Amino acid sequence: MIIVTGAAGFIGSCLIQRLNEDNFNYIIAVDDFSDEQKNKNLEGKKIQERVDREHFFEWLDANYQEIEFCFHIGARTDTTEFNVDIFNKLNLNYSKKIWKKCHDYQIPLVYASSAATYGLGEHGYDDNESLIPQLKPLNPYGDSKNDFDIWALQQQEKPFFWAGLKFFNVYGPNEFHKGRMASVIWHTFNQIQKTGAMKLFRSHNPDFQDGEQMRDFVYVKDVVEVCLFLMHHRRNSGIYNLGSGKARTFLDLVKNTFYALNLEPNISFIDTPEDIRDKYQYFTEANMSKLKSIGYEKPFHTLEEGVTDYVKNYLADQKYY
Secondary structure (H helix, E strand, O other): OEEEEOOOOHHHHHHHHHHHHOOOOOEEEEEOOOOHHHHHHHOOOOOOEEEEHHHHHHHHHHHHHHOOEEEEOOOOOOOOOOOHHHHHHHHHHHHHHHHHHHHHOOOOEEEEEEHHHHOOOOOOOOOOHHHHHHOOOOOHHHHHHHHHHHHHHHOOOOOOOEEEEEEOEEEOOOOHHHHHHOOHHHHHHHHHHHHOOEEEEOOOOOOOOOOOOEEOEEEHHHHHHHHHHHHHHOOOOEEEEEOOOOOEEHHHHHHHHHHHOOOOOOEEEEOOOHHHHOOOOOEOOOOOHHHHHOOOOOOOOOHHHHHHHHHHHHHOOOOOO
């Protein structure tokens, strides 16, 4: 059996689909299943059992001998949430408990960290573990992910194989439920459908023109490929970046969404909301050499390839992966 926490969410549900494609069908899906919109991500997927996240540890104590691998993808991911207690409970302490169980029961573990840990990028975007204690995230979500990375690196007792993945800007199918936190492509598609145009955030940084803010956008299908690689690899434990390795502008992203719909771009700019303006990253780019150094060789989708696949094969027909 393979555990996937955050199973009904965006990345978790795509991971289950990818596992199913390789005939891994004994999936233990862990989540809070109260959101019907999210649950649609799991329709048609082969799952052995759904376990509510509140009862997961009791379930694991009773069934650990059957478990082959654990993907801990579940987390509170709202970067505009500032209640630290929520993050301490759902991200930090829950993850510590999973780590300890995976050590006790000798279950290999891959968990989701985040590029939000890098803050404004003062120390660059290298997944050098010696730099992790110096990083300064911009919000409680980033803090919770960095706090767990720091804690994991300090542990003497650890799963026999473990990896933390710093997800950069992941986009792709199965994010219908995410609302404000969905990718810019999802928002662009919906704005085009309603208005024929797209509004992007204006730059409030003199070093960047409007729309020239840059992020490392990574297609979710690439993210789950890396997860499967690590499941089979099971050595070289540590914390790894997971982006495309290539920063692109929001203008590139939005223009390619228009092109995928066979439309001419119609883009204007609005002020960045006050509540996120001073917490806004203007540039992120994953250094991917560490993952490649342990043998990961598959090419990543270019932005053009990923956006085209996402728009034409999923968004246009409201399909799930």
